Amino acid sequence: MGSRVLRNNMLQPPTDFDGFIKTRYDALEEMVTNEEMFHEIRKALKLFQDVEKTLTKASQACQLFAVALHPAKSDLLIKIRNLCRPETTVPILLGIRKVIEADVTYMKSPLDLRNQRAFAVKSGISGMLDVARQxxxxxxxxxxxxxxxxxxxxxxxxxxxxxxRRMYWFRIPTVDLDMDSIPPEFINVIPKKNHIECQTLDLVKLNQRLLDTSNEIIMRSDAAIRDLVKELRRQVPPLFRVCESIALVDMISSFGQVTTTRDYVRPGIEDTLALKSARHPILDKRMASEYVPNDYYASQHHRFHCVTGCNMSGKSTYIRSVALLQIMAQIGCFVPAEFATFPIIHNIFARISAQDSIEANLSSFGVEMREMAFILKNIDNKSLAIIDELGRGTSVRDGMAIAMAISEALIDTGASIWFATHFVELARILADYPGVLNLHLASDTSVGEGGIPQLTMLYNATAGIVNDEHHYGIALARAIGMPDSFIKFAEHVADDLRKRRESSRQSSEYYKEKQRDKLVQNLYEALEEAKKSLNEEALPGYLRRLEEEFNLRLKEIDEM
Structure with a gap:
């Protein structure tokens, strides 16, 4: 049942911090810090197979659940403990026990299941039922x-x-019979390898009488249970509240389990998204210490993040992580990071796949444009969107133009955008727009044996635009095993295109000065946000990292 609540929360995360998110954080923090209570809650939850399907077991388990929550001090757990108090569940259990036998349970074998069904209702409830059972x-x-x-x-x-199907029948070993002269009294004979299955006429008649009696018992029992259900309907509203409460605790306790085993932290709710050493929640579990954490920062001054990088450098994983962590934070879960603050987001949009739609008669590019049209129509300044390699399904020129137009429209919305692309020129153009922050996933190029370039992915998000002079795509094609003749020709074409582009590019002191002014303005805005959002422990490390990025970017501008 907790899994259904988790699914509903992931599809529609709450946006009320004081009413929902904060109380869940408090409850989760208390579970994590109070280990004894946490283990008692987990033990009590094991008694609930599914509260909505097993009413009797739920009524019994609720009493143990209330005892497990006795030490709770957070508002949410106290409220749930009061809902599960015996005054709510004991009358339901007593009402059931008046009609249903205490030892009735589901059985797997057909005969046991039939007998349980026949004797589930207590004696004395219906005189005709007692006669039929006799x-x-x-x-x-x-x-x-x-x-x-x-x-x-x-x-x-x-x-x-x-x-x-046959009700009662006989199984007789073949060693006890002469298979050539089976007695004529045996009917419906089915020969097997080591035995035969058969019936007699008297047994068939008894089976029919037993079937009629069983149907009478079921009819009378169902009537008694319908009367019981009619009485229990008066208790449905508090019972549903108990079900929802237990499902919520089940979800939060699962958060507590992963928090304690994976070293998650409690996020803060601010106007700024700031994550230090954040990890993808799924890959973090699968890769453990091999996963490379990354930092994230988004504010009104840095709301459009243009992420570049070579193939397989981790761009898609980087932008998907921020969406998953945002959802985790808003459903009340701690997040895999050293430090985290999130704003409250009302809409999350994603454009990340490249699949066509045969049933809609749309190519992959057609699907991409349809989804982007939906995003542009519904996105606002309370939204977060992740967009992966927009415009790759058409020609380079048209894809670049469409990506540029859509990027400008997304910047104007004021939403938090994480935009991964291979269009390096797009990142250079957007660098002059307000609110745009260029990032790239770093990689290391070295020379291996025989003078062959080798590419090593660092999976580390770094400020600035990826250096496209190294021909990362060609290096990856060489590593996969493309023939040398194709690689050399591709390198020749790439170098020729780069030289033409550089010769047409105008480099002026005015452009450099403009870039320096923007760099200083971004530094000022980052310091203002750090002053308001970061705590004393995280501030020194953040300032050192900010200084390194500022000096690196300033050096790049001087070398233009």
Whole structure:
């Protein structure tokens, strides 16, 4: 049941911090810090197979659940403990016990299941039901007596079996019979390898009488249970609240389990998104210490993040991580990071796949444009969007133009945008726009044996635009095993295109000065945000990193 609540929260994360998110944070923090209470809660939750399906077990388990929550001090857990108090669940359990036998449970074998169904309702509830059950017992005894007579009369070891189709039938080992002269009293004979399955005419008649009696019992029992359900309907509203509360605690306790085992931190809710050493929640579990954490920062002054990098450098994982962590924070879960603050987001949009739609008669580019049209129509300044390699499904010129137009429209919305692209020229143009922050996933190029360039992915998000002079795509094609002749020709074409582009590019002192002014303005805005959002422990490390990025960027501008 907790899984259904988790799914609903992931599809529609709450946006009320004081009413929902903060109380969940407090409850989760108390579970994590109070280890004894946490283990008692987990033990009590194991008694709930599904509260909405097993009412009797739920009523019993609620009492143990309330005891497990006795030490709770957070508002949410106290409220749930009060909802699960015995005054709510004991009357329901007593009402059930008046009608249903205490030892009734679901059985797998057909005969046991039939007997449980026949004797589930207590004696004395219905006189006609008691008479029918007495007849059922007598017929069952007659059938067993008939089985003993068959074994004695024909000197065989006939064992009585039952299934839902034939009801009672005999299984007789072949060693006890002459297969060429089976007694004519045995009917519906089915020969097997080591035995035969059969019935007698008397057994068939007894089966029919037993079936009629069983149907009468089921009809009378259902009538008694319908009356019980009618009485229990008065208790449905508090019972549903109990179900929702237990499901919520189930979800939060699962958060507590992953928080303690994966070293998550409690996020703060601010106007700024700031993450230090954040990790992808799924890859962090699969890769453990091999995963490279990254920092994230977004504010009104840095709301459009243009992420470049070579193939397989981790761009898609980087932008997906921020969306997943935002959802985790808003459903009340701690996040895998050393420090984290999030704003409250009302909409999350994603354009990350490159699949066509045959049923809609759309190519991959058509699907991409349809989804982007939906995003542009619904996005606002309370939204977060991740967009992966927009415009790759058409020509380079058209894809670049469309990506540029859509990027400008997204910047104007004021939403938090994480935009991964291979269009380096797009990143250079957008660098002059307000609110744009260029990032790239770093990689290291070295020379291996035979003078062959080698490419090593660092998976580390760094300020600035990726250096496209190293031909990362060609290096990756060489590593995969493309023939050398193709690689050399591709390098020749790439170098020629780069030289033409550089010759047409105008480099002026005015452009450099403009870039320096913007760099200083961004530094000022970053310091203002750090002053308001970061705590004393995180501030020194952040300032050192900010200084390194400022000096690196200033050096790049001087070398233009």
């Amino acid at each position: 007849t059922y017992r007598e017929l069952t005894e007659v059938i067993h007596a008939h089985s003993a007579e068959v074994s004695e009369d024909y000197r065989v070891a006939a064992s009585l079996k039952f299934d839902n």
